[in-house]
Amino acid sequence: AAEHKFVLEIPKVELHVHLEGTITAELRWKFTQRNGTKLRIAKNGPELKTIEELRTAMDLLRPDSSRVNNDEERFQFFEAYYEGFECLKTKEDFFDLAMHYFEHAATVNVRYCELFFDPQGHTSRGTPWIVMMEGFREAQKKAEKELNVKSAWIMCFLRDHSPESAMEHYRAALPYRDIIIGIGLDSNEEDRPPVLFEEVFSLARHDGFKLTMHCDVDSKNTHDHIRQAGSIVAGQGLDRIDHGLNAADEQGLINLILKRDVGMTICPWSYLRHTTYAELGPKIRVLYDAGIKISINSDDPAYMEDCWILENMLLVRLLCGFDDKDIAVLARNAVNISWATSTVKEDIL
Numbered sequence: 001a002a003e004h005k006f007v008l009e010i011p012k013v014e015l016h017v018h019l020e021g022t023i024t025a026e027l028r029w030k031f032t033q034r035n036g037t038k039l040r041i042a043k044n045g046p047e048l049k050t051i052e053e054l055r056t057a058m059d060l061l062r063p064d065s066s067r068v069n070n071d072e073e074r075f076q077f078f079e080a081y082y083e084g085f086e087c088l089k090t091k092e093d094f095f096d097l098a099m100h101y102f103e104h105a106a107t108v109n110v111r112y113c114e115l116f117f118d119p120q121g122h123t124s125r126g127t128p129w130i131v132m133m134e135g136f137r138e139a140q141k142k143a144e145k146e147l148n149v150k151s152a153w154i155m156c157f158l159r160d161h162s163p164e165s166a167m168e169h170y171r172a173a174l175p176y177r178d179i180i181i182g183i184g185l186d187s188n189e190e191d192r193p194p195v196l197f198e199e200v201f202s203l204a205r206h207d208g209f210k211l212t213m214h215c216d217v218d219s220k221n222t223h224d225h226i227r228q229a230g231s232i233v234a235g236q237g238l239d240r241i242d243h244g245l246n247a248a249d250e251q252g253l254i255n256l257i258l259k260r261d262v263g264m265t266i267c268p269w270s271y272l273r274h275t276t277y278a279e280l281g282p283k284i285r286v287l288y289d290a291g292i293k294i295s296i297n298s299d300d301p302a303y304m305e306d307c308w309i310l311e312n313m314l315l316v317r318l319l320c321g322f323d324d325k326d327i328a329v330l331a332r333n334a335v336n337i338s339w340a341t342s343t344v345k346e347d348i349l
């Protein structure tokens with residue numbers, strides 16, 4: 001249809017996608033075969049013997065608004081997500097994984113992206129930094145040259161690990177700071193408020209990194225976490241908030257986000273794990289209509305029935321009643337709230 005063509009062709013910037021959330025069943029199978037690693041959907045799960053078994057197990061993890069607010073499901077997702085890391089061993093694996101994202105990105109006209117990665121999930125398995133980062137660097141160079149997709153990396157700390165571990169990883173990553181543009185915070189948010197990580201976020205800002213943080217829709221203290229991320233962490237609050245959808249419930253939070261001009265990365269498909277269709281469209285609309293610079297993103301496409309940025313844009317188009325003009329605003333927001341150089345931004349706009 002015509003709207004599909006418009007959404008497909010518009011130049012895009014993606015700001016919220018976890019590289020480890022792009023390990024599709026096909027990629028996982030390939031890496032597992034190559035490295036001789038075991039294939040399981042969870043650490044204590046049975047060994048999976050075929051790609052079909054893996055596909056079926058991953059399919060059960062997709063967001064489904066008919067079973068929302070299920071705590072167990074969140075833990076199942078994280079268990080599977082981290083078990084998925086196990087197939088990554090060599091520089092070639094990290095290179096291939098990043099290249100797989102960039103190749104998909106090129107097909108839907110993503111021209112620039114800031115990609116999350118979770119170093120703690122790799123160092124804890126014995127992966128040397130150089131293996132991860134040089135794999136990323138080579139893929140990034142190749143994508144820029146051959147696919148016209150530019151990129152930068154956002155290093156996320158796992159909030160269910162200690163602030164000390166975050167600090168250690170921050171310091172260990174400094175030799176690679178030429179390709180790391182920002183610092184983020186992800187993983188399970190329960191009882192892990194933003195202010196716990198004040199020290200490392202303040203230091204990172206002082207050192208010139210951009211700052212963002214997940215405020216997931218299923219956090220029990222969602223409004224307080226958005227307030228902390230928006231106004232307290234690193235002295236005055238962060239540069240962006242990832243998700244933060246529940247700001248739509250409180251005018252005070254909306255005002256705060258507008259006043260500080262905080263960009264927000266919204267991942268519609270992801271919220272169907274904890275939100276109904278009926279609730280989702282209106283909430284996104286509240287933020288959009290308030291004039292907040294929200295962008296549309298994919299989060300963990302391999303765990304979301306292969307829904308990438310294009311499918312997420314089509315979903316909000318439908319759920320929020322957006323027209324092509326609105327889609328163009330959302331795409332422009334992503335360019336504006338990105339941390340790309342002005343030259344790169346102007347080239348996309």
Ligand code: HPA
Pocket residue numbers: 018021081186187188214216270299300
């Ligand atoms: N929430 C928090 N952390 C994450 C997610 C998510 O959906 N995906 C990967 N890391």
Ligand code: ZN
Pocket residue numbers: 016018186214242299
């Ligand atoms: Zn995320």
